[in-house]
Amino acid sequence: GFLMAKAQVLAAVGLGLGLVGLRYRRHLWHQVRWLLDMNPPQPDIALLAKVETCIFDCDGVIYQHGTAIPGVTEALKELRNAGKRLLFVTNAAGQSRASLAAKLTKLGVPGVTAADCVTSAYAAAAYLSTAHPQVKRAYTVGMGGLLDELRLAGITPVGEADVGGIEELLASGGTNDEVDAVVVGMLSDQSLCYARLAKAGAYARDKRRPFVGTNPDQNYPGGCQELIPAGGCMVAFVAYAAEREPDAIVGKPRQDLALLVAKLYALKPETTMMVGDRCNTDIAFGRSVGWHSLLVLSGCHTREDVSRARPYERPDYIAASVADLSKLV
Known part of the structure; x- marks a missing residue:
């Protein structure tokens, strides 16, 4: 029956995981989760413990238009206090790196400079x-x-x-x-x-x-x-x-941009997490270079959008908001 078939799939996955490189094991398991109709989990303490760099989209993630999303700036302060590096990569073409840093600072995000920002x-x-x-x-x-x-x-x-x-x-x-x-x-x-x-x-x-x-x-x-x-x-x-x-x-989800960001900041896939509100740009962008990926539901996409997304657009984790991360550090 179904349970036997599921057990056989899991056994095959266990064998497959032993045959591929460490960098790709997590994403192979991610695909199997979806084949088994499992929903992406919420981020947990174990995830945040191994993540050193968090890369955030902005509109719908940090703010909506000119207003900070409730609880987000406080969560970013907690992450920075925990030693996490915070970077901001946005498709907003009306922002330069300097103007984005100024906007985030005005909204209460701590310690942001133009060097922490990449815009389309x-x-x-x-x-x-x-x-x-x-x-x-x-x-x-x-x-x-x-x-x-x-x-x-x-x-x-x-x-x-x-x-x-x-x-x-x-x-x-x-x-x-x-x-x-x-x-x-x-x-x-x-x-x-x-x-x-x-x-x-x-x-x-x-x-x-x-x-x-x-x-x-x-x-x-x-x-x-x-x-x-x-x-x-x-x-x-x-x-x-x-x-x-x-x-x-040139913006997200272009892999060339992800590779540029990875090179600029010397990022390692296993310690980097992309946080965004769109499956087809933010999540696909992060997954194109093997980063952990977190979809927040404070902006564009919903759980229904996740169910319709293509495999390479599906997040590893889902949370209601970046504010939820403050409980994990």
């Missing part, structure tokens, strides 16, 4: 400056942090002055900007307009220009009762207009 804006600038060093001017759909990171990389962002609809586009001279690349992030203010998206789509049609998206996020909490459109929607708009996919979407 920083990743976009780093990608262009290394993979396409010839790029000097990029038509940019994005806000302050993205513009700042491009400038720090020696790339001039173009497009800030473009506002309005088709009439304003034509009155400004149409599509006559001198640009070497197109970068699309997030616009959530009045500068989100047809003229800017139209120019980005037009310039991206030329495949000699690198086309970079900061992240694939469809939606995010944004402080609202329902999820609202995020930067991936703007990337999709421009890609559809340009009739091509981006050359790179």
Whole structure:
């Protein structure tokens, strides 16, 4: 019957675990748990005892829009007091590393510097400056942090002055900007307009220009009762207009970014944990390099989303909030 079949599976897994490297044993067991229809457990004291570095997504994990999630800053203080290193990796393209550190500090997160932060804006600038060093001017759909990171990389962002609809586009001279690349992030203010998206789509049609998206996020909490459109929607708009996919979407879950973070901070998979609120970005990102993964239910995804997720998007652990970690250190 079922119990006999389950016992046979577990015995086979036990044999398999002895045949693979230490780094991959935990993930093989993770897959078997799901084959046996077991739910991811809550994090426990044993997990936190072996984790040295916690990497946090931000919106929906640390805060919602401009407000800290209850109990989270206190939990982060407990983790830091316990000797854990705290890093913050966000797909928010409107944030530079410096502005994210300032926002977290203002919300009460202790001891955060720009060196503790990685944003998709920083990743976009780093990608262009290394993979396409010839790029000097990029038509940019994005806000302050993205513009700042491009400038720090020696790339001039173009497009800030473009506002309005088709009439304003034509009155400004149409599509006559001198640009070497197109970068699309997030616009959530009045500068989100047809003229800017139209120019980005037009310039991206030329495949000699690198086309970079900061992240694939469809939606995010944004402080609202329902999820609202995020930067991936703007990337999709421009890609559809340009009739091509981006050359790179540089934010989570891109493995290249995870490898960069691992290299920057000399991380070991067995002592690193990724904490996020999205299976298809945060969890897939962490699992792509073998980190422990924790999904918190304070943001985008729910247990139902976990049940629909693909195997490589499923978390090792689930908790209601980062606040729950304060009880484990």
